[in-house]
Structures are given as structure tokens and as C-alpha cells.
Amino acid sequence: MKIDQDARYSDEHEWVRAEGDLFVYGISDFAQDQLSDIVYLEPPEVGDVFEKGDAIGVVESVKAAADLYLPIGGEIVEVNEALVDAPEVMNSDPYGEAWIVKFKASDAGEFEGLMSAGDYQKYAEEAHE
Amino acid sequence: MSEVLNKTELNQWHVDHGGRMVPFAGWEMPVQYPTGPLQEHKVTRESAGLFDIDHMGQIEVRGPQAEAFVNWLVTYDVSKMKLLDAHYALFCYADGGVVDDLFVYRLPDPQVEGQDYFFLAVNASNRDKDVAWVKSHAAGFDVQVKDISDETYMLAFQGPRAPEIMDRLTNVDLTRVARFTAAQDTIFNGVPVLLGRTGYTGEDGFELFLPAEHVLKVWEGILKEGENENIVPVGLAARDSLRFEPCMPLYGHELSPDISPVEARLTFAVSFDKAFIGRDALLKQKLEKPDKVLVGFELTDRGVAREGYPILLEGEQIGFVTSGMFSPTTSRYLGMALVPREHASIGTEIEVQIRKKTTRAKIIKRPFYVPAYRR
Numbered sequence: 001m002k003i004d005q006d007a008r009y010s011d012e013h014e015w016v017r018a019e020g021d022l023f024v025y026g027i028s029d030f031a032q033d034q035l036s037d038i039v040y041l042e043p044p045e046v047g048d049v050f051e052k053g054d055a056i057g058v059v060e061s062v063k064a065a066a067d068l069y070l071p072i073g074g075e076i077v078e079v080n081e082a083l084v085d086a087p088e089v090m091n092s093d094p095y096g097e098a099w100i101v102k103f104k105a106s107d108a109g110e111f112e113g114l115m116s117a118g119d120y121q122k123y124a125e126e127a128h129e
Numbered sequence: 130m131s132e133v134l135n136k137t138e139l140n141q142w143h144v145d146h147g148g149r150m151v152p153f154a155g156w157e158m159p160v161q162y163p164t165g166p167l168q169e170h171k172v173t174r175e176s177a178g179l180f181d182i183d184h185m186g187q188i189e190v191r192g193p194q195a196e197a198f199v200n201w202l203v204t205y206d207v208s209k210m211k212l213l214d215a216h217y218a219l220f221c222y223a224d225g226g227v228v229d230d231l232f233v234y235r236l237p238d239p240q241v242e243g244q245d246y247f248f249l250a251v252n253a254s255n256r257d258k259d260v261a262w263v264k265s266h267a268a269g270f271d272v273q274v275k276d277i278s279d280e281t282y283m284l285a286f287q288g289p290r291a292p293e294i295m296d297r298l299t300n301v302d303l304t305r306v307a308r309f310t311a312a313q314d315t316i317f318n319g320v321p322v323l324l325g326r327t328g329y330t331g332e333d334g335f336e337l338f339l340p341a342e343h344v345l346k347v348w349e350g351i352l353k354e355g356e357n358e359n360i361v362p363v364g365l366a367a368r369d370s371l372r373f374e375p376c377m378p379l380y381g382h383e384l385s386p387d388i389s390p391v392e393a394r395l396t397f398a399v400s401f402d403k404a405f406i407g408r409d410a411l412l413k414q415k416l417e418k419p420d421k422v423l424v425g426f427e428l429t430d431r432g433v434a435r436e437g438y439p440i441l442l443e444g445e446q447i448g449f450v451t452s453g454m455f456s457p458t459t460s461r462y463l464g465m466a467l468v469p470r471e472h473a474s475i476g477t478e479i480e481v482q483i484r485k486k487t488t489r490a491k492i493i494k495r496p497f498y499v500p501a502y503r504r
Contacts, residue, residue: 036149036366037167039455040433040462058484060433062166062454063366084431091165 001124002029004095008111009120010071013127015095016114019102022077023111025070026099027059030124032091035061041087043100048076052110056101059090068100072110078102137183138282138344148364154254156184159364166366170457173330173371177288178363179351186256187281187338188263190247191238192272199247202266203233204390204407206400210235212245213311215325217398219390220262221407225414226386227393228262229255230378232327232336234311248323250283250336252380266406282341286351287334287363287371289501292326294355295335299324308333308502317343317350330368331375331500374456374498376425376465382436382451383423383465392419392467394495421448422473425495426464428481432488434464439482440490442472450481456497463497464490 007015013031017024032038040060050056052073059066079101083089090098105111115123134157144150148159158181161169172178190199199207205218214235220228231251238244251259260276267274286295296303301314303324311325323338339347352360363371369379378384383393389407390399391414401412428434434453439446453464464481472479475494480487 036161037165039167040431042432060455062370063160065433065435088167 001033001121001128002095003117003121003124005117007095008114008116009123010069010114011123012069012071013124014069014071016072016111018111021104021108022102023072023074023105023108024099025101025103027068027090027094028120028124029094030127032094035059035064035066037062038087038090041084041090041100043079043084044076046076046079050074050076059087070103071114072103073106074103075106076101076103135184137181138341139181139183139348142345142348143181143362146362148362151365153365154184154252156253158184159362160366161364162362164361166364166370167457169361169363169367170370172359172361173288173332173363173367174458175289176358177286177291177294177332177334177355177360178330178367179348179355179360180285180287180363180368181348182253182283182285182336182368183341183344184253185283186251186253186259186276186278187283188249188251188260189275189277190249190263190272191275192270194271195245195247198267198270198272199233199249200403201270201405202263203231204399204405204411205233206403207233207235207247208403209400212237213313215309215311215327219384219395219398220259221390221405221411222386223407223410225389225391225407225410227380227384227388227390228386229259229380230384231259232325234323234325236311236313236323248338250338255380280341282339282344284337284339284344284348284351285328285330285334286337287328287330287332288360289333290355290358290360291332291334294351294358294360295324298351298354317346320347322347329377330371331377331496331498332371333501369452370454370457373452373454373463373465374458374496375500376496378423379452388423388451388467389414389419391415392421393423418470420470421467422470423451424466424468424473424492425497426466426479426481426490427493428462428464429489429491432462432481432483432486434462434481434483434488434490440466440468441480441482441487442477444480446482447472447479453481458498461497465495468492
């Protein structure tokens with residue numbers, strides 16, 4: 001299981017990374033592995049505003065659909081449209097090419113409230129059992 | 130609440146080889162192996178895949194009136210079947226609804242020289258119901274019905290390379306075993322096997338029936354024999370997508386007590402010119418045309434239309450999805466649905482309600498993938 005040390009994590013297995021005054025968001029390696037082969041991504045739209053914990057979109061694998069939750073409230077400023085055309089990249093490069101959205105946080109302080117990479121590693125290992 | 134799941138003889142093998150085990154029809158079965166369902170699907174279409182399907186059930190019908198009895202139970206006219214023929218058929222209720230679908234084999238009886246008997250391969254989810262159904266109709270017929278599911282192991286070996294790989298393992302010349310017929314042989318130093326040239330993937334290949342105690346040797350032996358062809362074990366997820374593309378119905382989805390073989394467009398497996406349970410209702414449906422029929426559709430916009438999602442026409446619900454998924458071979462988002470006959474023509478524009486969104490779709494020709502035996 002790969003962990004991006006620069007990211008922080010939600011208990012729904014999503015990652016968030018700070019990038020200038022924006023945040024980047026995607027799903028973790030654990031999440032993509034659990035979902036298995038991903039075949040569809042329904043992202044939000046630029047300009048959509050979400051509260052912390054809102055469902056912002058859906059990812060579907062061969063067998064199941066899963067909601068995407070934004071662990072920090074904010075406004076979507078960019079959507080990875082290339083990922084909509086190639087959702088399988090979420091399986092191969094979940095922390096890199098497969099970022100899903102960039103957003104402007106309503107309260108950037110919420111970022112510190114997410115799990116650190118180290119805590120998330122333990123959390124995901126326990127979830128695996 | 131936790132259900133106690135049955136385990137096949139290969140359960141530990143699956144676990145040891147990274148099989149992701151899930152509950153299915155009362156069994157713990159691998160939904161996929163580490164390479165994932167899309168790869169398992171692709172390898173089966175291009176080379177071959179091996180499937181543990183021991184959860185399926187097998188019933189033997191023997192006796193002087195076996196043929197008459199099986200013919201009363203199933204939709205297809207088994208009197209037309211020669212020795213070692215295999216044919217798809219259905220058990221129906223009197224109202225034409227489906228009890229289960231199955232493969233019927235007519236086999237030589239090893240116990241009585243010159244006699245034959247019938248061997249029925251049924252779905253895992255319906256095994257107990259089917260055994261009870263068959264037994265409940267046996268009164269008045271001189272037959273013996275036996276559930277041999279426990280001692281019989283069932284594997285499927287499917288794909289364009291499966292026949293040549295299997296042929297290297299058998300004494301029988303498999304090039305002489307035609308589609309929808311079977312051969313009895315021994316493999317791997319004396320393991321008796323019934324090889325049916327059938328399957329449920331749209332590919333050429335076999336379904337194998339053998340004594341359960343020998344399965345590990347056979348499973349590993351076939352995988353080894355096919356190493357150069359890069360064959361793989363295949364889990365439930367790819368088994369579903371492989372049967373979906375050629376539009377082969379799955380009980381509980383395209384078939385149920387509420388969906389008849391006429392509605393599911395399976396009349397090739399229904400012999401209307403003989404008596405069987407459900408015949409009158411099905412014949413009436415066929416002559417008067419069914420109110421609803423099974424169709425195939427393609428989403429015009431991206432999306433995954435899952436089972437149960439509403440089908441809309443100009444905003445009004447007219448039906449529901451029976452199966453839907455991303456089709457790996459065609460790279461399209463496809464589905465099957467039950468809709469009123471008047472809205473079933475190819476090209477009809479419909480919508481699928483996917484969560485809060487309606488997604489545009491179009492009724493297209495079935496099957497989505499032409500099975501090998503029709504090419």
C-alpha cells in the first residue's frame with residue numbers, strides 16, 4: 001500500500017494536499033485497491049461549493065459505485081477532465097495523475113484536522129483486516 | 130448476524146493466490162484475483178480463463194421414464210437430444226415465470242449397460258429450490274432423482290485457446306467434440322471427467338465435472354498446461370462481465386418468477402410442440418406477444434447503469450435495468466432492461482435514472498458481443 005507522505009487523509013480514504021493557496025484532492029491507494037478496476041468518474045463542476053463532508057461526486061468500479069466526500073469545505077476551482085476520459089488512471093497513479101479536483105478551502109485550518117500520513121497508514125492497515 | 134458460508138475445495142488455493150473472497154449464493158468465492166477483473170476478462174476473450182464454479186448444483190435423473198419426466202420439467206424438447214448432447218433449457222412455473230435456467234446433458238449410464246440418463250447443471254443460488262422442484266414432480270414417474278452437487282466438482286475452462294490446451298490433456302480427440310456436446314474421459318492419470326463443450330462466456334471452451342477429491346490436481350494441472358498461453362484463474366466479477374457481453378441471462382437479473390423465457394427472448398430454448406410445465410402460459414404469451422421484453426441499451430453519455438435503475442421515456446418510468454456495466458471488450462457503457470414491447474425497437478431513445486441524474490441512452494441490438502458458436 002502506497003502512502004503519499006505530503007498528503008493528509010480523511011477516514012473515507014481520500015487525500016488532500018496543499019498547493020499554494022489551493023488544495024488538491026483524490027482517493028488513496030488503499031481506496032483504489034478496494035474498489036478494484038475503476039471505469040467511471042462523475043466529478044463535481046467548477047464553481048460548486050461544498051460543506052465539509054459533502055458528497056461531491058461518484059467513482060464506479062467494475063462491481064460497485066462509491067461516493068466521493070470532500071473532507072474540507074470549499075469551492076471547486078478545477079476539475080481533472082482528463083481523468084473523466086481515463087478513470088483507470090485512479091488505479092495506476094492515485095496520488096499523481098489521478099488528482100480529481102482542486103479547491104479553495106472555506107477554512108484552510110480544517111486541513112490540519114485531517115490524518116497525517118503516518119496515522120493514515122495505521123488506519124488503512126487496520127481497515128484492511 | 131453472520132452467515133456460515135460454504136467453501137469449495139479450492140478455497141485455500143484462492144486465498145493463497147490473492148483471491149478476494151466474497152459471499153455469493155451462500156458460498157465464499159473469489160470475486161477477483163490480484164490482476165483485477167478487467168485483465169481476467171481480456172485474457173479469457175483472447176486466450177483462456179479457468180473458473181471455479183463448484184457452487185453450482187448437479188442433479189441426476191435416472192430410470193425408465195427419465196426422458197418423459199425431464200421433458201415435463203424443462204422447456205426444451207429433450208427427446209431430440211442424442212447421447213452426449215448438452216442443451217440450454219429452463220424450468221418454469223405454470224404461469225411461465227422461471228424457476229431456474231440450466232444445462233441438460235443426456236449421458237450413457239455407467240451403472241446399466243445400454244441405458245442413458247439425464248444430468249442437469251443448475252445455478253448455485255437455486256440449488257435447493259431446484260432439487261425440491263424436481264423431486265416434487267417425480268411422483269407418478271418411474272424415476273430416481275439424486276442431488277450429486279456435493280460429490281461433483283464443476284470447473285469452467287473458457288476462451289479461444291481453451292480447446293487446444295484441453296486437447297493436450299485428454300485422450301479423447303476434442304476437435305471431434307462439437308459445440309453443445311460432451312465427452313467422457315480421464316485426465317491427469319485417471320481422474321474421470323465429463324467435458325461439456327458449453328459455457329457461459331461467449332467463448333469456446335468446456336465445463337468440466339469431476340470427483341471433488343481430485344480438483345486441486347486438475348485445477349493446478351490445467352493452469353500449468355496453459356502457462357505458455359498465459360491463462361489465468363477468473364473470479365466472479367469477470368464471470369459476470371463475460372456473460373453480460375453476449376447477453377446471456379443471469380437468474381435473478383434477466384430471469385425470475387416474474388420474467389418469462391418469452392419476455393427474456395429465449396424461445397430458442399422453448400419447444401412449444403410438446404407438453405411441459407408452463408407451456409400453455411408461454412404459448413399464449415408468444416402468440417399474443419408479451420407486454421414487456423428484454424432489450425439491450427447503450428448509454429449515450431458516460432455512466433454505469435446498475436441493476437434496478439429506472440428506465441425512462443420522455444421523463445416517465447417505463448421499465449428497469451436488469452444488468453448494466455462497463456463492457457470491457459467494447460469499451461462502452463451498456464445494459465439490459467425490461468421495457469414495454471411498444472418501446473423496444475432498436476434506436477429508441479430512452480433515459481436511465483442514475484442516482485439523481487437522468488442519463489441518455491439508446492436501445493441497441495443484442496448481443497453486444499457475438500458468441501463464438503455463432504461466428
